[in-house]
Amino acid sequence: MAEMRYREALGAALAEELERDERVLLMGEDIGVFGGAFKVTAGLLERFGERRVRDTPISENTIVGVGVGAAMTGLRPVVELMTINFSLLAFDQIVNHAAAIHYMFGGQATVPLVVRMPQGAGHQLGPTHSHCLEAMFMHVPGLLVAVPSTPADAKGLLKSAIRDDNPVIFIEHESLYGVRGEVADDPEALVRFGHARVAREGSDVTIVGVSRMAQTAERAARTLAHEHGVEAEVIDPRTLRPLDLDTILASVRRTNRCVIVEEGWPHGGVGANLAALIGEQAFDHLDAPVERVSGADVPMPYAKPLEDLAYPHAAQVVHAALATTGQGAGAR
Amino acid sequence: MQKGPPEPEQAREWLSMMTLIRRFEERAGEMYARAKVGGFLHLSIGEEASIVGSARALRDSDYLISTYRSHGHALVRGTPPENVMAELFGRVGGCSHGHGGSMHMFDGARRFMGGYGIVGGNLPIAAGIALASDYKQTDEVTLCVFGDGACNQGTFGETLNLAALWRLPVVFMVTNNQFGMGTALSRHSAVTDLGRKGESLGVAGMRCDGMNVVDTHAVLCEAVSRVRAERRPLLVEAVTYRFRGHSMADPEEYRTREEVARWRERDPIPAFGELLVAEGVIDEREREQIDARAVARVDEAVAFAERSPAPGAESLYDDVYVLGKQVHGSYSLDTTHGDASTPHEPGAGEEAAQGEVPRQLTDALAAGEDGGRPAAGDGGELAGGGAAAGSRRARGSG
Numbered sequence: 265m266a267e268m269r270y271r272e273a274l275g276a277a278l279a280e281e282l283e284r285d286e287r288v289l290l291m292g293e294d295i296g297v298f299g300g301a302f303k304v305t306a307g308l309l310e311r312f313g314e315r316r317v318r319d320t321p322i323s324e325n326t327i328v329g330v331g332v333g334a335a336m337t338g339l340r341p342v343v344e345l346m347t348i349n350f351s352l353l354a355f356d357q358i359v360n361h362a363a364a365i366h367y368m369f370g371g372q373a374t375v376p377l378v379v380r381m382p383q384g385a386g387h388q389l390g391p392t393h394s395h396c397l398e399a400m401f402m403h404v405p406g407l408l409v410a411v412p413s414t415p416a417d418a419k420g421l422l423k424s425a426i427r428d429d430n431p432v433i434f435i436e437h438e439s440l441y442g443v444r445g446e447v448a449d450d451p452e453a454l455v456r457f458g459h460a461r462v463a464r465e466g467s468d469v470t471i472v473g474v475s476r477m478a479q480t481a482e483r484a485a486r487t488l489a490h491e492h493g494v495e496a497e498v499i500d501p502r503t504l505r506p507l508d509l510d511t512i513l514a515s516v517r518r519t520n521r522c523v524i525v526e527e528g529w530p531h532g533g534v535g536a537n538l539a540a541l542i543g544e545q546a547f548d549h550l551d552a553p554v555e556r557v558s559g560a561d562v563p564m565p566y567a568k569p570l571e572d573l574a575y576p577h578a579a580q581v582v583h584a585a586l587a588t589t590g591q592g593a594g595a596r
Numbered sequence: 597m598q599k600g601p602p603e604p605e606q607a608r609e610w611l612s613m614m615t616l617i618r619r620f621e622e623r624a625g626e627m628y629a630r631a632k633v634g635g636f637l638h639l640s641i642g643e644e645a646s647i648v649g650s651a652r653a654l655r656d657s658d659y660l661i662s663t664y665r666s667h668g669h670a671l672v673r674g675t676p677p678e679n680v681m682a683e684l685f686g687r688v689g690g691c692s693h694g695h696g697g698s699m700h701m702f703d704g705a706r707r708f709m710g711g712y713g714i715v716g717g718n719l720p721i722a723a724g725i726a727l728a729s730d731y732k733q734t735d736e737v738t739l740c741v742f743g744d745g746a747c748n749q750g751t752f753g754e755t756l757n758l759a760a761l762w763r764l765p766v767v768f769m770v771t772n773n774q775f776g777m778g779t780a781l782s783r784h785s786a787v788t789d790l791g792r793k794g795e796s797l798g799v800a801g802m803r804c805d806g807m808n809v810v811d812t813h814a815v816l817c818e819a820v821s822r823v824r825a826e827r828r829p830l831l832v833e834a835v836t837y838r839f840r841g842h843s844m845a846d847p848e849e850y851r852t853r854e855e856v857a858r859w860r861e862r863d864p865i866p867a868f869g870e871l872l873v874a875e876g877v878i879d880e881r882e883r884e885q886i887d888a889r890a891v892a893r894v895d896e897a898v899a900f901a902e903r904s905p906a907p908g909a910e911s912l913y914d915d916v917y918v919l920g921k922q923v924h925g926s927y928s929l930d931t932t933h934g935d936a937s938t939p940h941e942p943g944a945g946e947e948a949a950q951g952e953v954p955r956q957l958t959d960a961l962a963a964g965e966d967g968g969r970p971a972a973g974d975g976g977e978l979a980g981g982g983a984a985a986g987s988r989r990a991r992g993s994g
Contacts, residue, residue: 289731315731321761326720326754333724336709337659339731341724360714361721369702369710370693371915405916408923429918457922506923 266449271441273415274304274380277422278342280451282312285340288426289316291327292344292380301346302382302441324353328379332362332431335377340426348383348397348435362431363406375431378422382436384476384527385575391563394438396528396575398475401433402504402537408432408457409504413478415445417502420455428457437476458506462515466495469521469585472512473500474534477525477557477576484525484581496585504534512538513546520551521588527575530558555584602810604877610652610809611872612886614644614865617668619890620677621840623898624667624684624698628844632901633684637698638665642807642839645864646771647672649804649812650739650834653820659707659729659738661722664699666711669741673708675701677893678900688911689904695915709738715776716749718742719768723755726764730827737765737824739816745776747785747793759829760798766829767819768799771806773838778850791833799831806836807862810871839863 268276281288290305296319299306309317320327324345331341345351351358362375385394401409408430412418418436425432463478464485473481478500485496497515501508516522522542524535535556542554560574602610621639628637640647643665651660651672662669670680675691683690684698692702699713709725712718722740729736746752747770759766770791776784787793791801804815812834819830837859841848848856869886872878878886917923 318762321754321758323754323758326723326751326758329717329720329751329755330724330727330758333661333709333721333726334728334731335724336721337725337728339728356714356717357720361712361717365710366918367915368692368696368700369704370690370695372692372702372704373710374918408917424922428922429920430923458924 265446267444268415268447269441270415270418270436270443270445271302271304273419273445273447274422274436275306275308276447277419277426278305278308279311281342281423281426282308282316284451285426287338287340288342289318289334289339290342290344291318291320291331293320293322293327293346295319295344300344302436302438304380304436304441305344324350325357328354328357328377329361331377331379332357332365332375335375335431336365336373340376340378342378342380342426345379345381347389347393347438348381349392349395351379351381351397351433354379358401358407358431358433359404363404366430367406374429376429378425378432378434380422380434380436382438382441384437384439385559385564385571386439388566388568388571389564390566394564396475396526396559398435398504398526399528399533399537401435402534403532406431407505409435410457410502411435411475411504412502413437413440413473413475413500415443416447417455417461417500419447420453421457421502423451424454424456427454435475439476440479443479455502457503458508459502460508460511461500461502462497462511463500464496464498466497466519468495468519469523469588470497470499470512470515470519471523471525471581471585472538473498474504474524474526474528477527480576480578481523481525481581483578484585487578487582488585492582492586492591494585494589494591509541509545513542516542516546517549520549521585522550523555523557523581523584523588525557525576525581527559530556530561533558552588552590555588557581557584602813606652607872607877608882608886610648610813611865611868611878611883612890613648613672614809614868615887615890616677616893617644617647617671618865619887619894620667620671620680620897623894624681625840625844627681627684627898633698634686635697635699636664636843636845637684638843639840640665640668640838642859642863643771643773643836644668645809645868646769646804646806646812646834646836649806649809650741650769650816650832652813653816654737654739657707657734657736658820659709659722659725659736660741661709661718661725661738662701662711662741663715663718663743663746664711664713665743666701667698669711670701670703670708673703673706675703675706675708677897679703681894681897682901682904685901685904686906687901687904688907689900693915694907716742716746716751719746719749719751719755722766722768723759723762723764726759726766726829727762729765730763735765735824737767737820739767739769739820741769741771743776744770744772744774744781744790745779745784746770747790748776752793753797756794756797756799756829756831760794763827764829765823765827767816767823768794768829768831769816770831770833772833772835775838775842775850777842778846778848780850789833791831794831799829801831801833803833803835806834807859807864807867809864809868837862
């Protein structure tokens, strides 16, 4: 084990897979000479050369489409998009092509492509650079969707993503790049998709935190324990497609309460979907309605006080958890 | 592969293939009129010379990638007409197993990398295929075919720029059939000399007579060999005309019958047939035999498609994902990891559930009831009913 930052863990995963498999190549805007907008790919051009680490023009839809074509003919491309907002320019290639090709050609073509992108608020980047759009990708059959929140998961999941034969949307978080954590050295230490991580055990309420919100949920759980005597179980789903619903349902059936925390918008969000699934499959185990804590239903504002209001913080999660236990007024 | 007038055997094959495509398309149109074929049906009648002339400039190891008007491209690559027709019929014997339909033919083994339903969607993919060829240090070339309408998509500029920048071996061929759906070229493109549209992007242009198979072949042979040798893309404009509407659902109010008739005078198939007769390559009898063989082959294709079974309900979720260590089944809503995630198998009674809600609504509407509007407080709308049916099915899969 070694301690490293989230961005370094991602960089290590890319380097190891480039080393391991000649078919792997990286493409993206400013990933080479510049070293990546968030420095995830720093040093890789120098180490692996221009054939395998490719700076691209600013042409998101085409970069992803080139990845699709290369993946269909034997390569395993990893495309970096500078922010998740820019992935909207590539939605045609992601949804109409990458996700559909295996199905629409009757299983005869595969698209082993990874598209990496960071999301998230907190840096005053305003309404075109800081949204959380995992729900949009979670919506699409044919895609796998990862939302790692720790350096260890970032590395382990990215390696699994590169080795998988399906198109993977790999969603990083801008505020997590500097976070440190223990990461396995073993290049074969993978984190498989479809396995949630129980970040903290508890018996009173289940808190599901998505992407960075897994960390916010853990902070809230500490407050709940210290100040309210409530033991929360914190679950980080780690991947949204496939989703490890079993682990979440098992927890809810023990705690009988659930709070879902996400940074994205509330309508049609991860929490809305998960709350419906829990309602359908664990209704008899619930002692209170499932609570959702989400980002505000607005384009992300620039001004710091407004931006702070527009994404969830631990205090709101504490309120929501207390609401499910009958204490406090709830989050709303 | 050589330039200039074809050898006799080659000439016969070109005429046979163009005729097969024509007869296939005509029959497909008939089958559409008889409701054997659903959805949209885009025919390439009139464009056969541009298809055969260009594809025959390729080696078997080269790639061809096409659009939603792709039946002819599958046929010219050697996909049996049976599998193309069965795909139109939506049968398991279709070349995309009934998942794709008219717009999404595919035959990877013959390096036909598919038809794509989004205008301009195939250009970046073509560049990716060429990137892989280059990366693997092969001398393969990719021929990317698209229509004049696609030249106005963002992917056209993006992809030509990137392909020129990275020196990717792609021949971009714009099949200029004069219309982007129902909008004439001069009404949709500021520059109508389409071969020049790549100049500012570092891609030189060429032009061929897409109504003339010999000329198309000669120009494409030059383009393909230049791209293969120089490792940089070219743009070729094939000037042609589609004799039929954009799709079968096209009343053709945007052009005159006289205009269509003028172009039909240049029909590439009679023109080439007459040329071969005049040059003594074939006689009239052989010309008739070629046509009869094409008709017979299409008869067989229809018979095969009729016999091929429709996909069963159990196959609905097939091939959503490549199954493996991480993905064990088709994740509808509630399947997760491990043993809980078996591939989707519909539960008993599920089939009955499908279509239940629409049918109820239809019945209610037919009866003049307020079927689409649940009572106040019901919390549902039309979509709500559909969603409920969907999640019922999803639970059945778990």
